[in-house]
Amino acid sequence: MTHALYRKWRPQRWEEVCGQDHIIHTLRNAVRGERVAHAYLFAGPRGTGKTTTARLLAKAVNCLADSPADRPCGDCELCMSVAEGSFLDLIEIDAASNTSVDDIRELRDKISFSPNRGRYKVYIIDEVHMLSTAAFNALLKTLEEPPAHAIFILATTEVHKIPATVLSRCQRHEFRHLPVATILDYLRPKIEEGEFNIEESALELIARQATGSLRDAISLLDQLSSSGERVTLDYAETVLGTAASEAVRGVVAALVAGNMGAGLSLINETLDGGADPRQFARQVVDYLRGLLLIKMGNEKLVETTDEARAEMRALAEGIPLERLLAGINAFNRAATERKTTWQTSLPLELALIVAGETQGDNPQSGTPPQTEQVQKPKSAKTKANPKSPNPEPRVQNSEQKPNPAPDPIEGKLNFEIVVSRWQDVLQAARRHDPRVQALLNSCRPLNLEGGVLIIGFGSDLLRDKMEKDHNLQIAVSALEEVCGEKLGLRCILSESWKPGDPADNQPPPMEDGGMVSTAVRELGAHVVEVEKWPPEA
Amino acid sequence: MNWELIGHEWAVNLLCRHIASDQVRHAYLITGPDGVGKRTLAMRFAQAINCTDSKHAGEFCGQCRACQFIQRNKFPDLHIVEAEDVGGILKVEKIRELQHQLALSPYEGKKRVALLLRFHEANDNAANALLKTLEEPAPKVVMLLTAQSKETLLPTISSRCEILQLREVPRDQIEEVLVERGEEHEKAALLARLAAGRPGWAFHYASNPELLDERTEHLEDLIRLIKTDRLERFKQVELWTREWEKERKRGGEHPRLRALGVLENWVSLWRDAMMLAYDATAEQRNIDRAQDIQMLVSALPREQISEILGKLEQAKSDLQKNANVRLVMETLMLDLPRIPEG
Numbered sequence: 001m002t003h004a005l006y007r008k009w010r011p012q013r014w015e016e017v018c019g020q021d022h023i024i025h026t027l028r029n030a031v032r033g034e035r036v037a038h039a040y041l042f043a044g045p046r047g048t049g050k051t052t053t054a055r056l057l058a059k060a061v062n063c064l065a066d067s068p069a070d071r072p073c074g075d076c077e078l079c080m081s082v083a084e085g086s087f088l089d090l091i092e093i094d095a096a097s098n099t100s101v102d103d104i105r106e107l108r109d110k111i112s113f114s115p116n117r118g119r120y121k122v123y124i125i126d127e128v129h130m131l132s133t134a135a136f137n138a139l140l141k142t143l144e145e146p147p148a149h150a151i152f153i154l155a156t157t158e159v160h161k162i163p164a165t166v167l168s169r170c171q172r173h174e175f176r177h178l179p180v181a182t183i184l185d186y187l188r189p190k191i192e193e194g195e196f197n198i199e200e201s202a203l204e205l206i207a208r209q210a211t212g213s214l215r216d217a218i219s220l221l222d223q224l225s226s227s228g229e230r231v232t233l234d235y236a237e238t239v240l241g242t243a244a245s246e247a248v249r250g251v252v253a254a255l256v257a258g259n260m261g262a263g264l265s266l267i268n269e270t271l272d273g274g275a276d277p278r279q280f281a282r283q284v285v286d287y288l289r290g291l292l293l294i295k296m297g298n299e300k301l302v303e304t305t306d307e308a309r310a311e312m313r314a315l316a317e318g319i320p321l322e323r324l325l326a327g328i329n330a331f332n333r334a335a336t337e338r339k340t341t342w343q344t345s346l347p348l349e350l351a352l353i354v355a356g357e358t359q360g361d362n363p364q365s366g367t368p369p370q371t372e373q374v375q376k377p378k379s380a381k382t383k384a385n386p387k388s389p390n391p392e393p394r395v396q397n398s399e400q401k402p403n404p405a406p407d408p409i410e411g412k413l414n415f416e417i418v419v420s421r422w423q424d425v426l427q428a429a430r431r432h433d434p435r436v437q438a439l440l441n442s443c444r445p446l447n448l449e450g451g452v453l454i455i456g457f458g459s460d461l462l463r464d465k466m467e468k469d470h471n472l473q474i475a476v477s478a479l480e481e482v483c484g485e486k487l488g489l490r491c492i493l494s495e496s497w498k499p500g501d502p503a504d505n506q507p508p509p510m511e512d513g514g515m516v517s518t519a520v521r522e523l524g525a526h527v528v529e530v531e532k533w534p535p536e537a
Numbered sequence: 538m539n540w541e542l543i544g545h546e547w548a549v550n551l552l553c554r555h556i557a558s559d560q561v562r563h564a565y566l567i568t569g570p571d572g573v574g575k576r577t578l579a580m581r582f583a584q585a586i587n588c589t590d591s592k593h594a595g596e597f598c599g600q601c602r603a604c605q606f607i608q609r610n611k612f613p614d615l616h617i618v619e620a621e622d623v624g625g626i627l628k629v630e631k632i633r634e635l636q637h638q639l640a641l642s643p644y645e646g647k648k649r650v651a652l653l654l655r656f657h658e659a660n661d662n663a664a665n666a667l668l669k670t671l672e673e674p675a676p677k678v679v680m681l682l683t684a685q686s687k688e689t690l691l692p693t694i695s696s697r698c699e700i701l702q703l704r705e706v707p708r709d710q711i712e713e714v715l716v717e718r719g720e721e722h723e724k725a726a727l728l729a730r731l732a733a734g735r736p737g738w739a740f741h742y743a744s745n746p747e748l749l750d751e752r753t754e755h756l757e758d759l760i761r762l763i764k765t766d767r768l769e770r771f772k773q774v775e776l777w778t779r780e781w782e783k784e785r786k787r788g789g790e791h792p793r794l795r796a797l798g799v800l801e802n803w804v805s806l807w808r809d810a811m812m813l814a815y816d817a818t819a820e821q822r823n824i825d826r827a828q829d830i831q832m833l834v835s836a837l838p839r840e841q842i843s844e845i846l847g848k849l850e851q852a853k854s855d856l857q858k859n860a861n862v863r864l865v866m867e868t869l870m871l872d873l874p875r876i877p878e879g
Binding site: 130227271 | 547550551554555558560562563564570632633636662665666667668669670672673686688692693696697698699700702704705707733734766767768771801804805808811812815816817818819820840843846847850
């Protein structure tokens with residue numbers, strides 16, 4: 001079996017590592033100055049060169065070349081055996097398969113033996129984020145002060161899973177995504193060497209598709225070129241499932257024009273033509289992002305031809321910002337959603353419609369007037385909205401008169417009057433402190449006994465809160481403002497609202513179209529108990 | 538070429554060339570919706586790799602010991618790893634076990650083939666445990682992974698494999714095969730459309746006619762429920778959940794899967810309605826239900842149709858996240874619009 005290209009092309013010298021100059025530079029200097037640290041942590045996305053660099057470093061510290069600047073030479077005995085994978089002092093541990101503390105203990109027991117042939121024993125712990133907490137902790141002491149002949153190199157894609165105690169003991173190097181241009185620069189000479197026969201545009205597609213990971217790029221090249229024939233853009237698109245750029249532009253144009261029918265048809269045609277739905281969604285997002293950049297005045301950032309850019313400019317002018325953003329969001333969700341449905345085109349179709357139904361401030365957006373059925377739930381929502389200008393109390397109390405300002409009270413103050421003015425009390429409390437109003441909202445007056453108003457709370461938590469701080473005082477002064485008389489307040493715990501209160505005797509009028517009336521009308525519900533609903537402030 | 542696969546010619550070509558030019562990679566990831574042919578492709582590939590009697594490189598005879606044994610899943614060098622049941626979780630122990638087996642050289646075949654089915658069901662530990670093996674397995678090992686899409690896997694997994702994204706098979710191709718297998722033209726036409734590009738699904742329905750009856754029942758329920766009030770709808774949900782629960786106790790499917798089945802049939806119908814409402818040229822799938830679809834489109838504004846589709850998708854994803862079946866269905870019933878009778 002031939003090795004996959006990404007294994008065959010694994011760099012064997014510092015110069016061959018692509019796009020991570022900031023790390024290679026540091027490490028080379030460390031080797032040259034013979035000041036290699038005892039613990040490194042390599043972090044970064046997949047396929048950016050972590051394992052490769054770790055192996056190179058292992059090679060360099062053990063290389064037999066005379067001048068440290070030449071290491072690794074790649075020719076000496078030890079370099080060869082590292083490349084073959086037969087070097088005994090390079091211990092590569094798969095931390096994802098050996099996660100337990102026992103594996104680390106074993107490592108710790110063996111580390112004190114001096115190296116077999118090389119100068120250093122190098123431990124590469126790959127996928128280190130999968131070690132258990134106990135294993136990490138067992139490693140700490142060894143990692144801080146290993147024997148002089150040991151070097152640790154930890155590699156991971158998920159650095160956030162590494163404990164801080166481990167991070168602080170390592171020299172940390174962040175590997176970066178590779179830009180498209182760098183990937184192309186890496187691949188082009190390899191192609192010119194002759195083995196491959198590939199169109200430039202197909203190569204570019206590969207580089208874009210790799211999203212910053214060189215391993216992905218090489219795998220794709222490997223896959224496409226395995227046929228031995230010339231790789232054309234068409235063939236690459238078939239295998240990768242990318243849609244032709246006209247289709248992407250067409251869908252976006254339909255979105256801009258508000259022509260959903262055409263957009264849906266185009267999506268279906270494209271997918272029937274063999275495009276991959278997620279891939280297609282990603283392409284649409286990419287294109288919409290281009291429009292967004294243009295709209296925001298960053299035209300230079302869009303990498304495309306002048307012709308295409310002019311077209312994008314026209315589209316960007318025609319689409320309101322809200323709709324553009326909605327489109328990016330919706331298609332992005334369709335592209336990245338983890339859950340899958342067998343109706344693979346459906347997420348795309350819904351994304352198009354969600355974006356298309358988003359109104360913008362452009363007058364030309366041609367969405368039809370909404371019909372009654374759509375408006376119905378909306379109007380119900382408005383009613384429930386506390387901020388609506390004219391809030392209707394859900395259950396109106398027959399005795400209660402909506403009084404905006406507290407009127408002076410005639411005659412002797414009794415419990416009924418306090419209850420009828422309760423809303424005003426709440427309002428008054430709100431003026432002092434909204435939190436007190438919130439607390440009063442969740443209680444109800446129960447009785448008036450000798451100048452002390454008893455209020456009941458549903459839970460002791462709320463009652464205790466009421467009794468804390470100045471809450472009680474504020475409530476008392478609010479009461480005084482409304483009733484014109486100083487009343488005491490006593491908070492008690494009442495299990496539930498006591499029915500039979502005079503205020504609840506009459507059946508309350510119900511809001512038409514609300515949940516209660518629906519329950520009565522459609523589900524055959526009966527009104528058993530009515531609670532007073534404090535009107536929203 | 539004798540792989541007898543429906544569609545995916547490009548993938549078959551690619552794999553055959555790999556075998557012919559002795560460039561078989563160590564890891565492949567085959568993705569695509571359920572029933573599109575991922576597993577079949579992987580099995581054929583395993584046969585083609587190990588066949589001892591193939592006339593042309595990249596083909597397999599189907600007669601030799603290796604071919605026969607792989608077909609019957611008894612080949613000593615074929616390891617199938619999957620979650621206990623569909624929708625379950627693939628645990629790390631199975632991966633560890635596989636790693637031990639893959640460290641040995643093949644017993645009688647040319648290559649040791651590991652087939653990891655539905656790998657999106659692997660939990661994080663299991664997926665991570667496979668990483669190193671997947672990058673550099675022992676020589677003579679080929680690992681074939683199948684999954685719904687590469688987004689459902691760790692990026693570190695998909696980046697180590699050659700990815701073959703299988704797409705929906707064209708409708709007429711499925712229809713043709715169905716007719717060849719002796720289905721009536723009318724039924725074949727319907728099944729091929731409903732399958733939405735998944736031959737496996739079409740064959741499953743073709744060989745289990747009661748499934749098609751069940752679909753009819755589901756769609757009729759929908760049309761009936763949309764004309765009734767909520768009390769009636771809640772009664773139906775109660776009826777369903779009670780019935781499904783009873784059937785499960787007798788060893789039937791989990792109620793969640795049953796509910797998903799209902800929803801999928803509904804989604805299919807509403808999608809047709811949406812396409813019609815927006816005047817899109819996309820092919821209608823439920824061709825036997827044209828009247829119902831027409832009724833929905835004329836009674837409801839098109840925004841509402843797409844809204845309902847969104848709600849249905851939401852309900853499906855809630856069910857997949859293990860939400861209470863009855864609650865999900867009842868919520869859906871509240872959201873379903875009511876069309877007055879007549």
